Amino acid sequence: MKRTAADIFKRYPKEDRVFITGDGQAFFSEADAGNHARRNRTGKELTVSKFLRVDSTPAVKDLAAAIASAATTEEVEEVLIEEEAYGNRKGVLEAARKKMDELTKTGAE
Secondary structure (H helix, E strand, O other), rough: HHHHHHHHHHHOOOOOOEEEOOOOOOOHHHHOOOOHHOOOOOHHHHOOEEEEEHHHHHHHHHHHHHHHHOHHHHHHHHHHHHHHHOOOOOHHHHHHHHHHHHHHHOOOO
């Protein structure tokens, strides 16, 4: 899938994200990828993987700062959902874990 995503980014230089379903179909819209994943000819729901252009990847320090300023666990979870596309980098996950512990202790869930 990574090769497919890299090929898509070469052919479509203005696109910064692509969603690829388990059968190898590529979509620029997450909704379209989800629809295909649920309603394909196999009748089984397919996985959808999100790929981002490498040069559009936010820095770990920027995401860690967003996590540090989060007021609720939901805000931290939103950053983690976005981080999944970048491979769940260790620095972001550690910042999220610390912030979640802090918010849980203070009751700011």
